[in-house]
Structure formats: structure tokens, C-alpha cells
Amino acid sequence: MLDTHGKSTPHIQPDGAPIAETILLPGDPLRAKFIAETYLEGAECFNQVRGMLGFTGTHRGKEVSVMGTGMGMPSMGIYSWELINVFGVQNLIRVGSCGALQDQLNLYDVVMAQGASTDSNYANQYQLPGTIAPLASYQLLERAKRAADELGATTHVGGVVSSDVFYNANDQVNQRWASMGMLAVEMEAAALYLNAAAVGVNALALFTVSDHIMRQEETTPEERQTAFTQMMEIALTLT
Ligand SMILES: O=P(O)(O)O[C@H]1O[C@H](CO)[C@@H](O)[C@H]1O
Ligand SMILES: O=c1cc[nH]c(=O)[nH]1
Numbered sequence: 001m002l003d004t005h006g007k008s009t010p011h012i013q014p015d016g017a018p019i020a021e022t023i024l025l026p027g028d029p030l031r032a033k034f035i036a037e038t039y040l041e042g043a044e045c046f047n048q049v050r051g052m053l054g055f056t057g058t059h060r061g062k063e064v065s066v067m068g069t070g071m072g073m074p075s076m077g078i079y080s081w082e083l084i085n086v087f088g089v090q091n092l093i094r095v096g097s098c099g100a101l102q103d104q105l106n107l108y109d110v111v112m113a114q115g116a117s118t119d120s121n122y123a124n125q126y127q128l129p130g131t132i133a134p135l136a137s138y139q140l141l142e143r144a145k146r147a148a149d150e151l152g153a154t155t156h157v158g159g160v161v162s163s164d165v166f167y168n169a170n171d172q173v174n175q176r177w178a179s180m181g182m183l184a185v186e187m188e189a190a191a192l193y194l195n196a197a198a199v200g201v202n203a204l205a206l207f208t209v210s211d212h213i214m215r216q217e218e219t220t221p222e223e224r225q226t227a228f229t230q231m232m233e234i235a236l237t238l239t
Helices: 029-040 071-084 122-126 138-151 173-179 187-197 222-224 227-235
Strands: 022-025 043-047 055-057 064-069 089-101 111-119 155-161 185-186 202-212
Touching: 022 071, 022 227, 029 055, 029 064, 029 222, 029 227, 043 064, 055 173, 064 155, 071 089, 071 187, 089 138, 089 187, 089 227, 111 138, 111 227, 122 187, 138 155, 138 202, 138 227, 155 187, 185 202, 187 202
Parallel strands: 022 064, 022 089, 089 202, 111 155, 155 185
Antiparallel strands: 043 055, 055 064, 089 185, 111 202
């Protein structure tokens, strides 16, 4: 468990409550609360700033935290940076929702982001002499895939798009990414992978398909908050 005594940031104020080395990161803070209430023993709340709830407890005897990250790369960028660089978190696993771009994906399937292409300029800060490919931790990805197979989850591993834009004025955008083989679109994985790569910690983004962009199918907000349990159970095997 990481000792947080004397540590706080403008966005995370644990007041000495512990944070685990491994953390699950849903966009929605109420999904974090659901995960804590459903899966964690002895869950203690370590953050309430801006309503971005964070909890630490144990799952099957292993220490784990869960915290919301909000929507979009600036928000994920802030929370994951602080968790890594101020609090010392080592394994960061996003548990998000995504919009499917390929025909073989169905609602509730699990997507594992091997890489996260993006329209964001988040990587500009690193002043690289080219274009970086934000990648998952292979170790976490391999373990997650094995756990998913054991659970019998329908899983798709590949590239996703992390977009800055949910309501895009250009209606061709998703088609273009789909034509390059991207499985799904979401809004945070690239920033998470880049923050992790910058200091050599481990990150993985898992998603449940909440809607199908090409077929105009969707789940309800309540289902997004609670019904993504296979993905949560896969993520919890990574503690
Ligand atoms: O359900 P979460 O984890 O928030 O993920 C997806 O849902 C939000 C958009 O509705 C974006 O944050 C996107 O990445
Ligand atoms: O970012 C997202 C997440 C779910 N569905 C979408 O269409 N976009």
C-alpha cells in the first residue's frame, strides 16, 4: 500500500488514506463507487475533491484502488499524472466505455486497447522527433486476455481511437479511423498510455462496448454505470 501521509494535489486529497499500487480507472466516478461497493472489502474513500470519488480496499486479499478520471484527455492527464508522479501508483487500468467501429463488435463485448491512436496534441509536450504510438503494457494486456478467456468473455484486442471530440462536426471521421482497422472510439486511453510511458509504469485500457457507432445501437446511462461487470472482473484479476 502506498503511504499518502503529507501528500496531496489540487485534485486528489487523501488525507492520509492509503492508495494501492494498482488502480482501476473508470471515467465515471459513480462507476468507481459501484466497483468499490460491489467488489472491494474494507473500502475506504480516499478522494472526494470535485466529486471524483476514489476508494481503496482489497479484492480476494489483494490491495486495489479505484477512482474516476472524468471525461477526455485533459482530465485523464491530470488524474493519472498525479497518481503516478505524486502518489507512486505503478499499475493503472482504465475500465471505460467505448463506441464500436467494426462490424464484428457487439454491445457489451470487451475491447482491450493494444494501442491508442489519437487526434489530441497531448504528446506534443514530449518534443519527440516524430509520432509516438501510445501502447499498453504488454504484460498487463497478456494477463487480461488470459483472464478474459477464462471468464468466457467475448474480447477484441487491437487499436482504439482516443478522441478529443464526442460530437464531431465531420461525419466522416469515424469511417476514416474504422478504415484503418481501429476497433472503437473513446476519449482517454492515449493520455493514460503516454503518462505511463513517460515514467515507465504500466497501463492498460479495457472497455465495454456501450454503443455501436455504425449500427446506431446503444446502452442506457444506468447500464454504463453498472452493467460492465465482465470488464471489471477482468481488471480485478490484475491486482
Ligand atoms: O465511460 P467512460 O469511462 O467515461 O468512457 C467513455 O465515455 C465518455 C463519453 O460518454 C468518455 O469518457 C469516453 O471515453
Ligand atoms: O467516447 C465514446 C465512448 C462511447 N461511445 C462513443 O461513441 N464515444
